[in-house]
Amino acid sequence: MFNKKLQDLTYQDLEDLIYIQQVGEGYNLDFKGEPKNIDDFSNKLLKIFSSFANTNGGYIIIGVEEIDKQQKGFEIRGINPAINNKNAVEWINQTINGNLEPKVFYYDPKVIEIPNTDKIAVIYQIPESSKKPHFNNRDCKYYIRQNDSSEAAKHHTIRDMFEFSRHRTEELSNFLIKRNLFNENDEDFGLTNISKQIKTEEFTAEIAVPQPLFLASFIPKYLNQDVSKVQKRDFVNWLEQNSRGYPPIPNYSVISTTKKEYSLDGVTFRSYNQSSYFDFLNNGFFEVGLCDSLFWNFEEKWEKQLVYCLHITFTAGYIINLLHFMKKFYEYINYDNEVILQLSFRNVLNFHIEGFNQTKGRREWRNYRDIPKNINHNHFKILHYFTPSSLNDDSISLITQELCEKILLGFGINDSTACFIENNIDVNTYSHIHHI
Structure with missing residues (x-):
């Protein structure tokens, strides 16, 4: 996606992605613009965060609007630094951490100021989770990423995610056992x-x-x-x-x-x-x-x-x-x-x-x-x-x-x-x- 670490990204990198490369939403990328309805906006964020964590990871860039649905054109417009009378990043973090179980790990977001405006873009990177599946408490569903959208997972997919996490846990335990780091009571x-x-x-x-x-x-x-x-x-x-x-x-x-x-x-x-x-x-x-x-x-x-x-x-x-x-x-x-x-x-x-x-x-x-x-x-x-x-x-x-x-x-x-x-x-x- 980017050839830089998240915290090294600049407005020029965002311009290059949107206007030069003209990258659109996809399996590992989602855009969200200025929230018009707080409840709708927060529900969409929960779906995206959980779907990336439950699938293969990805980026969400908040402050990029879709301006042409047929051509799928996008524009960097930014969002206000405050959402619902609270710092935007704090509000997003509280929304995500308070409604997904178990909590989704994501890197500290990158906040980029939009030149000549008082607005910002916020970029989150969510890796694939070792604790999936993550449950959305708002609508009691698990989400996965399919193409460029976040969809409710079917029963067999949910079962596979639980199996994935169990396998991860077993791998870690077996590794520690192999190195004699698991049981301190062992001679x-x-x-x-x-x-x-x-x-x-x-x-x-x-x-x-x-x-x-x-x-x-x-x-x-x-x-x-x-x-x-x-x-x-x-x-x-x-x-x-x-x-x-x-x-x-x-x-x-x-x-x-x-x-x-x-x-x-x-x-x-x-x-x-x-x-x-x-x-x-x-x-x-x-x-x-x-x-x-x-x-x-x-x-x-x-x-x-x-x-x-x-x-x-x-x-x-x-x-x-x-x-x-x-x-x-x-x-x-x-x-x-x-x-x-x-x-x-x-x-x-x-x-x-x-x-x-x-x-x-x-x-x-x-x-x-x-x-x-x-x-x-x-x-x-x-x-x-x-x-x-x-x-x-x-x-x-x-x-x-x-x-x-x-x-x-x-x-x-x-x-x-x-x-x-x-x-x-x-x-x-x-x-x-x-x-x-």
Whole structure:
């Protein structure tokens, strides 16, 4: 449809589509002009949004009028920035989100000002949904796209859509089971042929504690699509060139490993000492696994016994780093549907938390007898769902704080601010993180 991302579109692109290419409505494109009757307009939007989500996805451009029904000519006239005394985009979003079940995912719309007028055009892109069919509460029907119109689906089509979603769910579950990410109660939780090879000097055979492991797995919902369609060589070059420059420490490299292994499924980066890896698959999944950057042990000076720790500030900083990289990565491979972040912890029973930020008047936790430790979970996982394009500096900080709060709860600590001061991590502490 367009050779640009949605947010990069301009009025000139809209002119080219309507006046130069003279593209009309079709299977993946619909136009709507200025609403004349609010109820009729909202009903049409609901049909279009649900039909695109239930079929093959598409664009709806609001602010383009049909001026010649026989020749199917169209003109960019725009709409008022307000609908029913409310911001147009807010009104449309509320209409769609309040009347379709389950909610339809769509990208943030692009608002384009019409030159020499006070009007706007609004472009929505709705991908095919992994949760279809979507039900229109207004008229109690399911819609699909047929040619250039949105039509009520027949019974057999509705049945096929439910089967499609069930198959998607099964594919995702089977993939997670295959990688041992599904059941944290399984003794092989988190173990793959790659993660099994992680080694660290902190937890050797002489220490009677199983080696801990941290995994951050980014899992796109559309696993059966080859979302990484770029050439393997170009893909690896992009990864190496875009591995640094992210908060909270811009000069820190997310992928500082240089040992590469290629396969039919993707590419794996390993550290030479086997202490970490970065695994990228062709289906858009990627995972980092590491140990000695986050976990260590030391002898407690008062009781002369080994204490095992997870450094929470290093963990928080690394999550922030990964989320910024992830956003850029999924933009690169043109994927912006839902992504699941799964943080997995393996062999962390009886581990303490280290690395609390400290300020004046704040308790300094140095006596490990007073610090709760994880006495409940040898392995556990934490999940968070989002779309890459929705992330910004503020949302990444909030997501990281939420994830760290859950990590701390897993280790027996109810203190969501333990590694944050005024919504920021201690960058000075984080800057000492070992490069993987």
